[in-house]
Amino acid sequence: MRIAPLALLLIAAPAAAADKPKQAPPAAVQKLLDCRALTDSAARLACLDAGVAALAGAVENRDVLVADKEEVKKARRGLFGLALPSFNLFGADKDEVAEGEKKDERGALTEIEATITAARPSRTAGWRFVLDDGSTWLQTDAIGFRRDPKPGMKIRIRRAAMGSYLANVDGQLAVRVKRVVE
Template sequence: MAKTARIALYSLVFASLCAPAGAKDKDKDLSTAPPPVYQGVLDCRTMADPAARLACFDKSVAAMADATIKKDLVVIDRATIRETKRGLFGISLPKIKIFGGNDDVEVNQIESTLTSAYSSRDGMAVFVLADGSRWKQTEGRDTFPKAGQKIVVKRGTLGGFMANVNGQPGVRVIRLAD
């Protein structure tokens, strides 16, 4: 490959790698702005004429209902966000604003009941929680867990997790794929 062709190719690759960084900043701004179908409802409030305002509301609410039926618009409340994040606790996900930038709802621990426990091939305990999630002990002392016992899984330091079974001292755990 000629030297100029290589330089052109490297320049193109470099430019394409830089482009997503700019797009990422745009996405960050969009995550805080309401969707256009929702903004249409908000814009109706500024109309002075009551008949025009009502017509605007009727039109924009119909568009919002249609978008909701088509799943183009999803309405979610804080309690649902909290419950979803609780269900995803321990699963490694990419850092995206999946909940519209609602990062003030953070789950640092879950409390549950063991539905079962068993030993894995390497002899470490696997805890099955009431929500169906499975957590495997990676190090620590023997826990001898039993179905029906309380378990608390807490976010530990450096991205790890600690589990306390039935009030016993914690053991290091990882979440297993469901």
């Protein structure tokens, strides 16, 4: 996923927490919002037409990205377990928790539940799991399972100490895992 220098516009995304200052929208969006202050109908319509044209151009040039709430949820879940810079790319959504997810007081994911779609012993130690969301996780410790992981089993992955993650496969004892990008 490439978002580097682009401004990100989240239409229908939750507002920032009340104790944090609200982030200003991109210039193309602000231009549209400023049109609301005009009282003359003709002037407001001209302003809105120009603002919509500027916003459409910004979206077309990928200077502004538009995402709905479901896309944001999917992206947050897809990034769980990856080491990313600490910036609020997708906004904090403390109140809304999707099924199979847990969040901390800031709205960051702390736990996911998923289904294993592929599992095989890794070349080093432990197992390699592919989940139904497409993410791949690698067991980093040498703890064995009573029942070998296999497709269809449920897995719960949660944040642990010092940036590590623990996974429980089908209710068994937790093993240490890390997210890998293939």
